[in-house]
Amino acid sequence: xxxxxxxxxxxxxxxxxxxxxxxxxxxxxxxxxxxxxxxxxxxxxxxxxxxxxxxxxxxxxxxxxxxxxxxxxxxxxxxxxxxxxxxxxxxxxxxxxxxxxxxxxxxxxxxxxxxxxxxxxxxxxxxxxxxxxxxxxxxxxxxxxxxxxxxxxxxxxxxxxxxxxxxxxxxxxxxxxxxxxxxxxxxxxxxxxxxxxxxxxxxxxxxxxxxxxxxxxxxxxxxxxxxxxxxxxxxxxxxxxxxxxxxxxxxxxxxxxxxxxxxxxxxxxxxxxxxxxxxxxxxxxxxxxxxxxxxxxxxxxxxxxxxxxxxxxxxxxxxxxxxxxxxxxxxxxxxxxxxxxxxxxxxxxxxxxxxxxxxxxxxxxxxxxxxxxxxxxxxxxxxxxxxxxxxxxxxxxxxxxxxxxxxxxxxxxxxxxxxxxxxxxxxxxxxxxxxxxxxxxxxxxxxx
Numbered sequence: 462x463x464x465x466x467x468x469x470x471x472x473x474x475x476x477x478x479x480x481x482x483x484x485x486x487x488x489x490x491x492x493x494x495x496x497x498x499x500x501x502x503x504x505x506x507x508x509x510x511x512x513x514x515x516x517x518x519x520x521x522x523x524x525x526x527x528x529x530x531x532x533x534x535x536x537x538x539x540x541x542x543x544x545x546x547x548x549x550x551x552x553x554x555x556x557x558x559x560x561x562x563x564x565x566x567x568x569x570x571x572x573x574x575x576x577x578x579x580x581x582x583x584x585x586x587x588x589x590x591x592x593x594x595x596x597x598x599x600x601x602x603x604x605x606x607x608x609x610x611x612x613x614x615x616x617x618x619x620x621x622x623x624x625x626x627x628x629x630x631x632x633x634x635x636x637x638x639x640x641x642x643x644x645x646x647x648x649x650x651x652x653x654x655x656x657x658x659x660x661x662x663x664x665x666x667x668x669x670x671x672x673x674x675x676x677x678x679x680x681x682x683x684x685x686x687x688x689x690x691x692x693x694x695x696x697x698x699x700x701x702x703x704x705x706x707x708x709x710x711x712x713x714x715x716x717x718x719x720x721x722x723x724x725x726x727x728x729x730x731x732x733x734x735x736x737x738x739x740x741x742x743x744x745x746x747x748x749x750x751x752x753x754x755x756x757x758x759x760x761x762x763x764x765x766x767x768x769x770x771x772x773x774x775x776x777x778x779x780x781x782x783x784x785x786x787x788x789x790x791x792x793x794x795x796x797x798x799x800x801x802x803x804x805x806x807x808x809x810x811x812x813x814x815x816x817x818x819x820x821x822x823x824x825x826x827x828x829x830x831x832x833x834x835x836x837x838x839x840x841x842x843x844x845x846x847x848x849x850x851x852x853x854x855x856x857x858x859x860x861x862x863x864x865x866x867x868x869x870x871x872x873x874x875x876x877x878x879x880x881x882x883x884x885x886x887x888x889x890x891x892x893x894x895x896x897x898x899x900x901x902x903x904x905x906x907x908x909x
Contacts, residue, residue, distance in 0.1 A: 463556040464507040464577060465637060469544050470494050470563030471514030471535045476688040482516040484563035485523050486692055489699055490723030490741060493686065495524045496566030501559075502527055503570050504577070510548045511563070514538060540655030541631070542647040549644065552637040555582065559634045560658065567682040567699060568632065576675060580634040584671040585662065588632040590683045591676070597687070599629035599659050601674070609672045612659035616652035627676060629659060630683035639665070715754075729765070753787070761793065764800075778810075781817075799834075812852070813844075816859065829871065831856045839865035839883065846871045858893065 474483025484494035494511075501509060509530040513520050517534055531551050535544045545560060552558060557580050559573060572588065580586040587609070589601050595615075600622050602611045612629045613622050643664040647656045665672055677683060686692040697718075703726075704717035711730040714720060719736040726740050729748035738752050742760035746752070749766045756769045759776040763769070767780050770787030777794035784802040786792055792804055795812035802815050805822035813827050816834035821827060823840035829852050830844050842863050844855050848871075855869050858877030863869070868886045875881065876893035885899035 462506065463553045464504050465548075465552045465556045465558045466501045466504065466507050466509050467545055467548050467558060467560045468494070468497055468501065468509060468511045468563050469541060469560065469631075470520060471512050471538060471544055472564070473514070473516075473538070474564070474687070477686075477692070478689060482514075482520060483686070485516075485520060486564075486686065488566050488692070488695055489703070489721075492524055493566045494520065494563040497561060497563055497568070498524060498526050500568060500570050500573070501561065504559075504573060508553070510551055512544045512547060540649065540653070541658035542644060542656035542660060545640065545658055546644045546647075546656070549637075549641055552640070554637065556637045557634055558637050558640055560632065562631050562685055564685045564687075565631070565683065567684060567695065567702070569682055572675075572677070572682065573632075576632065576634050579673045579675065580636075582636045582638065584673055585635040585639065585665040586633060586673040586675065587662070588630040588683060589627050589674055589676045590630055591626050591679050592628045593626070593679070595623075595626055595628045599631075600625040601627040601629060603627075609662065609674050610666045611663040614651065614653070614657060614659065630677075631658075631685075632683065633658075633661075635661070635665070639670075724760075735771075747782070756787070759793075828852070829854050833857065833859035833861075833877070835859055836861045836863070838863045839867065841866035843868045844871065845869060 470484040472483050477483055477486060485492045488496060509526060510533055511530060512533045512535050514535050521532055533547045535547050557577055559577060576586050576588055592598055597615055599612045599614045600618055601609060602613055603609050643661040646664055647660050649656050662672060681698050684695060686695050700721055701717055703722045704714055704720060707728050712728050713733045715735045720734055721739045723741040725743050727745040729746060731748055732746050732750045734752045735754040737755045739757045744758050745762040747763055747765040750763055751768045753769055753771040755772040757774045761775045761778045763780045764782045766783045768785045773787030773790040775786060775792045778792050778796040780798045781800040781802060783800055784798050786804050789807050790804050791809040796810045797814045799817045801818040803820040803822060804810055808821045808825045810827045813830035815832045818834055819832050819836040821838035825838050825842040826844060828844045829846040831854060836857055845868050846852050853871035855871045855873045857875045860878045861875055862880045864881050864883035866884045867881050870888045874890045876891055878894045879891045880896045881887055882898040887897055887899050891897040
């Protein structure tokens, strides 16, 4: 069965007090709408119809959607029913139509699949939930036999109806045939003077067709965001849910309330993540890694058994097995560390490749370097890679020893098994098995 999914994303979101439209507000460093698109795109035989308003160009350029997506412009904001009506000519014959909201990022794929499975050609299916504070939400109206007969928006609800705690999530499913009959019947004789999509429930009831309700209880996955506080609430729910999903795969956390996932994150087994860690962008952590407190990892891949010490930053880099980073280290962008590399306290590495078991344990800057295996980089060493116009490379052969407080002025080649004396400024290439000294002669002058 074909599934047409309508994502309503035309709202301005004025209560967000932001220059961005509501559906582009970030959740886990990704627009709310992108979360919904990613979830809905997993449904077989689906086609997305995204209804946008005044920010249509900005929204389209800010998210990634399947090529087959049908972008629909709602020129005037006349309500949810009017928004869905704009898609009617694009819906496939006899398809199942699912309506979701661009500011509802937590809905799960299994929930949508369950809703679709309960939807036939003649019925209407709804997702509802129980709200301890239902303020602002549409109430589900049932007869004495618990049969659903309609939904009333809070602005139009009576005092008794406002006491109802079962509320509408806004997510529903029915056939395209039904929508093409019901939507033209909608009226705007309500307090907001809008065409409510929720009125199709009454249309379905009046035709004596069945209404299936899936009540998710007090589940948080159907929550949306209308203002900054609600968005903050969604963020904390999202982060905790992400942590729980990783726990199920064998990841251990010091505190699930103090870790942030801000992108597409893959984590292996038996990984430990301490407090206040931020994983951002495309991040992959291999098995048995230890990520210590305050670490920030962006767009990087860490292989097995990597230890990241506290308050280190890794970005756009690849870290080999059994390597250690930090504390207070900065690796990347553009760093590639092979197996067993040690990058220690206050060491910065940029655009450099570092070979197996090479060590830079203290206070060093390695920029535009190509270091082979088992090199020791002493404290205070600087790869002087910038001449005022260009970035230049320094190549260091295996088993070389770079003495403390050395400056290696690129472009430069240092041969295998060579040694650089502490405090040297090296401006010329050093061949293999040589000791290079670049110091001025010491003078001891009597004090006056």
